[in-house]
Amino acid sequence: MSILQTQLKNKKQASSSSSPSPSPSDKPRVLDTAEIMVAGLRFFTERSDNTTAGEPVLDVDNGEELMHVQPAVSIVLGNRSPESPGTLYISTKQVIWLSDTDRAKGYAVDFLSVSLHAVSRDPEAFPSPCIYTQIDTGDEDDESESSDSESDETLDLSKIDEMRLVxxxxxxxxALFEVFSECAELNPEPVEEDEQEHNWIFSADQSGLETGLDDVDPEWDSQTNFSTIGHSNGNNDLARNVLELQINDQRFEDAEEMESNSSGDHQ
Amino acid sequence: MLFFSYFKDLVGREVTVELKNDLAIRGTLHSVDQYLNIKLENTRVVDQDKFPHMLSVRNCFIRGSVVRYVQLPPDGVDVDLLHDATRREARGG
Structure with a gap:
């Protein structure tokens, strides 16, 4: 069955370029809930133990691995002032900075949200050589100035679209740049899988079966308590006969459902 | 994969990458991967007034998904070759 489906799908894909039939890519992309939640920078405080020496807790169940640890790194968010040295952790999924002095302080951004990263060495642009990153906040018409005027008390991470790691x-x-590049390549945009098409074919088979049942008895749909229809009217024998007939036909497997349906057929 | 191959042939050439946030970066194409992530060297920002920080950047890695346009060197575009390649790709071959 699955081979057939695959063949059908391939055939459909191969012909889609010449025929106007909609291909999977024409459908609106369904966003993962995880993907929506991770846009932009966020606070990160989950450490493996409750000391400032604790490493960040990674999503190891989903294959996240720590790729690089860089001690003695300052972080600069937007145009804010540098924050006290911390430790930079680069995993296969995200960039995490944890403060060395305040275990409640830490930031993380997924590589999916890192639009661009670069090595910055020009002292005129920034006093210290650093890794410069631009962060996709998911906000289309964001004013980059808005985050500048905000005080430290009202830090809105969702508006931070630049991050420097010093x-x-x-x-x-x-070396950091190379690690960044390597990990960014591990995180391509989530592509819509062809599973939808699989599901569609699969459910079409099923719904075809159900439609057939409905056709046998249009009234069946309106019967909510379908297991007692035949019995309550004393039509047991009739129902059973029809049931056997249909079982011999080998079209159905669910005797319970069938009985009610077939008996309903003869009301 | 057509444009992956195409951009690979442009490595070493000067291109301008325009991002979806309106930042346009000019630089030498260092490398490109299958997701059309782009590495540029000797970069400079086209609109320097708007993005002064990027002045300092000499090489950068741009996520393929944030690229809006890539401006190509005119002589790096072989129209006939691209024509054939796109036709071949459309046929599924």
Whole structure:
């Protein structure tokens, strides 16, 4: 069955370029709930233990792995002032910065939201050499100025669209850049799988069966208590006969459902 | 995969990558991958007034999904070759 479906699907895909039939890519992309939640920067406080030495808790069940640890890194969000040195953790899914002094302080951004990363060395643009990143906040018409005027008390991470990571050792920048690049490549945009089409074919088979039942008895739909229709009218024998007939036909497997249906047929 | 192959042939050339946030970065195409992530070298920002920070950047990695346009060097576009390639791709071959 699955082979047939695959063949059908391939045939459909191969012909889709010449025929106007809609291909899967024409459908609106269904967003993962996870994907919606991770847009932009967010606070991160889950450490493996409750000390400032604790490493970030990663989603190991879904294959997340720690790729790189860089101690002594300052973080600069937007145009805010640098925050006290912390430790940078780069995993296969996200960039995490945890404060060395305040275990309640930490930030994370998924690679899916990192639009661009670069090595910045021009002292005129920023005093210290750093990894410069642009973050996709998911906000189409965001005013980059809006985050500038905000005080530290009202830090709205969802508006931060720039992040700088300043290692105390500038010689690490190129290595960091490479790790960033490597991990970014591990996180392509979630592509809509062809599962929808599989589901569609599968459910079409099922719904075809159900439609057939409905056709046998249009009234059946309106019967909510379908298991007693035949019995309550004393039509047991009739119902059973029809039941056997249909079982011999080998079209149906659910005797319970069938009995009610077939008996309803003869009301 | 057509455009992956096409961009691979442009490695070493000067291109301008325009992002969906209106940032346009000009630089030498260093590499491209199957997701059309783009690495540029010797970059400069086209609209420097709007994005002064990016001045300092010499190389950068741009996520393929945030790219709106890539402006190509005129002589890097072989129209006939692209024509054939797109036709072949459309046929599924």
């Amino acid at each position: 290692p105390s050792d500038p010689n690490q920048l190129d």
